[in-house]
Amino acid sequence: xxxxxxxxxxxxxxxxxxxxxxxxxxxxxxxxxxxxxxxxxxxxxxxxxxxxxxxxxxxxxxxxxxxxxxxxxxxxxxxxxxxxxxxxxxxxxxxxxxxxxxxxxxxxxxxxxxxxxxxxxxxxxxxxxxxxxxxxxxxxxxxxxxxxxxxxxxxxxxxxxxxxxxxxxxxxxxxxxxxxxxxxxxxxxxxxxxxxxxxxxxxxxxxxxxxxxxxxxxxxxxxxxxxxxxxxxxxxxxxxxxxxxxxxxxxxxxxxxxxxxxxxxxxxxxxxxxxxxxxxxxxxxxxxxxxxxxxxxxxxxxxxxxxxxxxxxxxxxxxxxxxxxxxxxxxxxxxxxxxxxxxxxxxxxxxxxxxxxxxxxxxxxxxxxxxxxxxxxxxxxxxxxxxxxxxxxxxxxxxxxxxxxxxxxxxxxxxxxxxxxxxxxxxxxxxxxxxxxxxxxxxxxxxxxxxxxx
Amino acid sequence: xxxxxxxxxxxxxxxxxxxxxxxxxxxxxxxxxxxxxxxxxxxxxxxxxxxxxxxxxxxxxxxxxxxxxxxxxxxxxxxxxxxxxxxxxxxxxxxxxxxxxxxxxxxxxxxxxxxxxxxxxxxxxxxxxxxxxxxxxxxxxxxxxxxxxxxxxxxxxxxxxxxxxxxxxxxxxxxxxxxxxxxxxxxxxxxxxxxxxxxxxxxxxxxxxxxxxxxxxxxxxxxxxxxxxxxxxxxxxxxxxxxxxxxxxxxxxxxxxxxxxxxxxxxxxxxxxxxxxxxxxxxxxxxxxxxxxxxxxxxxxxxxxxxxxxxxxxxxxxxxxxxxxxxxxxxxxxxxxxxxxxxxxxxxxxxxxxxxxxxxxxxxxxxxxxxxxxxxxxxxxxxxxxxxxxxxxxxxxxxxxxxxxxxxxxxxxxxxxxxxxxxxxxxxxxxxxxxxxxxxx
Numbered sequence: 001x002x003x004x005x006x007x008x009x010x011x012x013x014x015x016x017x018x019x020x021x022x023x024x025x026x027x028x029x030x031x032x033x034x035x036x037x038x039x040x041x042x043x044x045x046x047x048x049x050x051x052x053x054x055x056x057x058x059x060x061x062x063x064x065x066x067x068x069x070x071x072x073x074x075x076x077x078x079x080x081x082x083x084x085x086x087x088x089x090x091x092x093x094x095x096x097x098x099x100x101x102x103x104x105x106x107x108x109x110x111x112x113x114x115x116x117x118x119x120x121x122x123x124x125x126x127x128x129x130x131x132x133x134x135x136x137x138x139x140x141x142x143x144x145x146x147x148x149x150x151x152x153x154x155x156x157x158x159x160x161x162x163x164x165x166x167x168x169x170x171x172x173x174x175x176x177x178x179x180x181x182x183x184x185x186x187x188x189x190x191x192x193x194x195x196x197x198x199x200x201x202x203x204x205x206x207x208x209x210x211x212x213x214x215x216x217x218x219x220x221x222x223x224x225x226x227x228x229x230x231x232x233x234x235x236x237x238x239x240x241x242x243x244x245x246x247x248x249x250x251x252x253x254x255x256x257x258x259x260x261x262x263x264x265x266x267x268x269x270x271x272x273x274x275x276x277x278x279x280x281x282x283x284x285x286x287x288x289x290x291x292x293x294x295x296x297x298x299x300x301x302x303x304x305x306x307x308x309x310x311x312x313x314x315x316x317x318x319x320x321x322x323x324x325x326x327x328x329x330x331x332x333x334x335x336x337x338x339x340x341x342x343x344x345x346x347x348x349x350x351x352x353x354x355x356x357x358x359x360x361x362x363x364x365x366x367x368x369x370x371x372x373x374x375x376x377x378x379x380x381x382x383x384x385x386x387x388x389x390x391x392x393x394x395x396x397x398x399x400x401x402x403x404x405x406x407x408x409x410x411x412x413x414x415x416x417x418x419x420x421x422x423x424x425x426x427x428x429x430x431x432x433x434x435x436x437x438x439x440x441x442x443x444x445x446x447x448x449x450x451x452x453x454x
Numbered sequence: 455x456x457x458x459x460x461x462x463x464x465x466x467x468x469x470x471x472x473x474x475x476x477x478x479x480x481x482x483x484x485x486x487x488x489x490x491x492x493x494x495x496x497x498x499x500x501x502x503x504x505x506x507x508x509x510x511x512x513x514x515x516x517x518x519x520x521x522x523x524x525x526x527x528x529x530x531x532x533x534x535x536x537x538x539x540x541x542x543x544x545x546x547x548x549x550x551x552x553x554x555x556x557x558x559x560x561x562x563x564x565x566x567x568x569x570x571x572x573x574x575x576x577x578x579x580x581x582x583x584x585x586x587x588x589x590x591x592x593x594x595x596x597x598x599x600x601x602x603x604x605x606x607x608x609x610x611x612x613x614x615x616x617x618x619x620x621x622x623x624x625x626x627x628x629x630x631x632x633x634x635x636x637x638x639x640x641x642x643x644x645x646x647x648x649x650x651x652x653x654x655x656x657x658x659x660x661x662x663x664x665x666x667x668x669x670x671x672x673x674x675x676x677x678x679x680x681x682x683x684x685x686x687x688x689x690x691x692x693x694x695x696x697x698x699x700x701x702x703x704x705x706x707x708x709x710x711x712x713x714x715x716x717x718x719x720x721x722x723x724x725x726x727x728x729x730x731x732x733x734x735x736x737x738x739x740x741x742x743x744x745x746x747x748x749x750x751x752x753x754x755x756x757x758x759x760x761x762x763x764x765x766x767x768x769x770x771x772x773x774x775x776x777x778x779x780x781x782x783x784x785x786x787x788x789x790x791x792x793x794x795x796x797x798x799x800x801x802x803x804x805x806x807x808x809x810x811x812x813x814x815x816x817x818x819x820x821x822x823x824x825x826x827x828x829x830x831x832x833x834x835x836x837x838x839x840x841x842x843x844x845x846x847x848x849x850x851x852x853x854x855x856x857x858x859x860x861x862x863x864x865x866x867x868x869x870x871x872x873x874x875x876x877x878x879x880x881x882x883x884x885x886x887x888x889x890x891x892x893x894x895x
Contacts, residue, residue: 048497049477049828081746090756093746098814100821103746117825149759156714157762157782161611219828265711266609269602303542312595313539319602342598373547380549380568386498388829 031223032406035230037239038211042396042406043226044218046389052123052219053390055115056130057397059214060207062187063109063180063248063331069199071187074107075151076200080114081105082143084136089143092129099125109181110330111401117390120220124229127215131233134208137201144197152193155186163264163442167273171440172334174258175275178249179331209240214400218393251277251332258438263445271320271340272347273440274354278325278431280333282403289327290415291427292335296325297374298366298424299358300337304373307337310357317345317353328402335431347441358432365425379413477827479837479847484675486683490663491837491847492674495830501572501667501677503565503579504834506842509655510560512628512694512773518643520635522655524593524600525648526554526561531592534581538592541578550575552582556633559694559772560842561655564831569668572677579681583656588645597640604637611716611882614708615780618880619718622706623699629774657689658682664837666830697774698722702876704892707885715788715883716780719795722875723768723775724868726843733860733868735768739815740807741798741873742766742779747814749802753794754781760791777872788885796877803873806866820854 033041062073083089096103101118116126159165169184176182186192215234217226254277281289300307300323307321320340326333341350385391399409480492514521530545530552531538545552548571555562567575607613617632624630635643661682665674702721724734742750742765754764766779783791807815827833827850840849881888 046497048495049824051824051828090747094814097745097747098817098821100818100823100825102822102825119821119824146757146759150755150762153714153760153782153784154762156784160713161716161782268609269606302546303538304546309539313591316595319599340602343602373543377546377549383498383500383568384551384566387500387502387831 029223030406030410031227033223033227033230035210035235037235037237038209039230039234039237040214040400041227041230041234042214042216042400043221043223044216044389044392044396045220045222046218046386046392047220050120050220051117051389052120052217052221053115053117053393054123054126054130055113055216055393055397056134057111057113057214057216057401058208059110059212059246059401060112060203061108061110062183062185064207064246065180065183065203068191069195069203070183071151071155071185071192072195072199072203073112074185074187075148075192075195076203077105077107077112077114078147078151079139079144079200080133080137082137082139082147084132084138086132086136087129092133095125095129101126107185109185110328111398113397115390115393123217123221123226124233127229127233131237134210134213134234134237137204137208139197139201141197144200148192148195151186152189155189155192158186159184163262163267164271164273166264167262167271167440167442170260170262171273171275171438174260174438174440175277175334177251177254179251180248181329181331206244209243210234210237211239212243214397216393216397216400218389218396246330248331254436257434259440260438261441261443263443263447265445267442267444269340270347270444271338271442272350272354273442274337274351274437275440276335276431276433276437277332278335278436280329280331280402281327281408282330283332287415287418287423288427290412291419291423292325292431293327293378294371294374294416294419295424295427296323296335297378298370299323299361299428304370306357306361307339307354310360311339311350311353315353317342317350321354328398328404330402347443351439355434358428362425362429362432366421368421371419371421371424375416375419378416382413477833477850479850480671481847482671482675482678484678484683486658486679488658488661488663488678488682490665490674490678491841492664492669492671493666493833493837494668494670495666495833496668498830499569499668500830501567501569501575501665501669502830502834503576503663503665503677503681504563504831504838505661505663505682506560506562506838507655507657507689508560508660509651509689509691510557511631511633512558513651513655513692514628514631514635515647516628516631517639518635518647519631519639520600520633521643521647521651522556522561523634524597524640524643525586525588525651526556527596527600528588528592528648529554529582529586531596532587532589533578534585534587536581537587537589541582544574544578548574550578552579558629558633562838564834566831572669573680576677576680580684583652583681584684586648586652588648590645593645593648597643600634600640601637604634604640608637609710611708611710611712611714611782614710614882615716615718615880618706618708618882619720619778619878622701622704622880623720623776623878624697624774625700627697627774628694629697629771653686654690657686659688661685662838662841664834664841666834666837694773699774699776699878701878701892703878704890705879705888706881706890707888708880708882709884710882712883713785714782715785715881715885716782717788717792717795717879717881718778718780719766719792719877719879720776720778721873721877723770723777724872725775726770728775730864730868730871732856733864734872736812736815736819736857736860737802737807737865737869737872738766738768738777739819740811741802743815743818745818749798750779750781750795753798754791758790758794760784760787760794764791764795785884786886788881788883789887792879792881792888799873799877802869804870806862806869809862812860812862812865816857816860819857823850823853
């Protein structure tokens, strides 16, 4: 999902106060409300086009599933389109289509979201439908069973047909020894095949409620109207009286360097994936997560990064090399490195060279020049983000369902600005420790039975 | 409880009112005579540029397919006095986003910058277009990346099905080739080929430019001259022949060991300039357009659970137009999914949409247009496409009336024309009970 907690105009005005942009006063007006029933509402006005993005985010994801029911959060996401007593299956989608809207939904380890993008004068319409299905879902086997086939095909499409996605599943499963983040969001097939209507309804009743939801509206609407509409629609739903806290089994301190190899007959390009167990914004101490964000950029984002220059340009052992860190997780997150070797290079050689790039960063640190360049780039991303109301809505929704607050989002540029070269080096030294990691090799399966498997 | 994060200025009731004053598109001409379309949008301190030069992958020699794509990948890998590393450092230092992309007929570019760095941005673009270096080490590095991707594609069912579809539909025509080339052709491309491509294509005639952002007409004109003003007057393109997809009625199975079979299907499309285009576009939305309400989505996914996704769309080029769709289904049900798709296509050809479906599709296509114009990048890209398609600067205002003008008779006629000619189907996987059929290869 999205990689970074983001920010807004106000934060920007502060962050860029020293530059010529400070003169560009542009009416910041993000608002955050909590209704009496516990539903949180965030409004991000953007009046450039007569459209709104309306999203409801539930604070429940795959990591909240009961053991043995992997894929259930995502299965329920699909089933949420199957109708209520008031609005039979298909009606919501027909109305969205008729008004020229777009809609979809998504599930992660920590949250489940539903959205519509519609002309702004239809905002109330979609809020009414979304509020209706917050507690009004009705399911029969007639609609549940074909949909289970759909998610199995989705699993095939995303994972079964894709060796790299299969490798990621294996590395994740090895990284998280105890935490449910080790299970794929889409689920393990043998468990997906057994998911039932009762499983879905039970999960729905436990987690779908106004006091477990955040509504984010970005676009051509003011906070006052948005709030009034939310009171009229979501405000009528009773709060869940026994909402359980999100309790997930946590990781023990990692102590062993792990490695694994996945052989797949379709692999034409071997690759290497390394994941380290690292703090998220929410679990980390002050400043840890933002230092990891800067580190990920300097180490492995774009053609100026250490991995690109070291492995692709200088040593010429790789054709691709990237690093990536997701700050927005409720529990312990991961720092991921992906590399693909040049044809004549073996994966152990590539791994050794990758380790050498990391060791050099830990040894020599980063230069002030590259640190400043990276900060400029990260902070500019925030300005660019404001050009897209749907991105803004996603950033706020992600933050608020993974343990961060609106203010945390607003302060993000300030935190980026405060990162020092020492903090980046310390983050690399402390977290890029191989005992915290899993290294996965993806290789071609050349065994005779590989050809026959179907 | 209310927690205001920022002071509130906007309290007025604006719901139900079209609050965006209609977007104003200005046609500007630079001092050196280059035309561009401008939307002066002051809400954010940004400028977004989108442009296209006529001359894409269809300009490649058959034995050097991938030339245009490789050139595009190398434009930011060193230009003028800057080697690739220095060029990328400059981009990052000023947070400038620059990209190039090759399609069959065009090379498209985009540029995004904060206002305060826009001079640097347009300077960097100028050198990339006017004096790309094509240094030997950069060529080999990027060539290695392209070849690695092509190698990976050789067992990817999506690429296999798609590649075979295009090869079969357009044999001996540049549209039948992949823009990024092939494993045999990319190693043959030399620095001279890349320079030759750039020399022939980067010129001021047939250049379409759109700018959106906090920039006035005079400044925009200056920036345009800075980036494009020094380019040659006229391009030097090879002609591309008109073509129509062949192989309709055929089914080709490509054997690859994957759990899910990937299906590409398609047929003759409708040219963007064709008077029946809008009717065809609406009809196709009913059959397999992107929403959750299309006939294919309902029949294949909702009712039968045969696939996660199924859709089709109209695709048009300068010299051909096709209808193209796809799905992915488990091997033991691929035949069922394909039968449903073929039946729905046939039914649409024979009966056309119902009046209700036509009305719903019109309503969707009118309403959703605003969603494709809600970011600077989308607006700029859309304006460039409107220029490429030669639809006129007032097209955005006229579009709704063009949609409304389509009658049920128009729709039925377009459906018959669009779906009556048969489909070419390619399937990558192990679809149970399905084999290649139709004319032998």
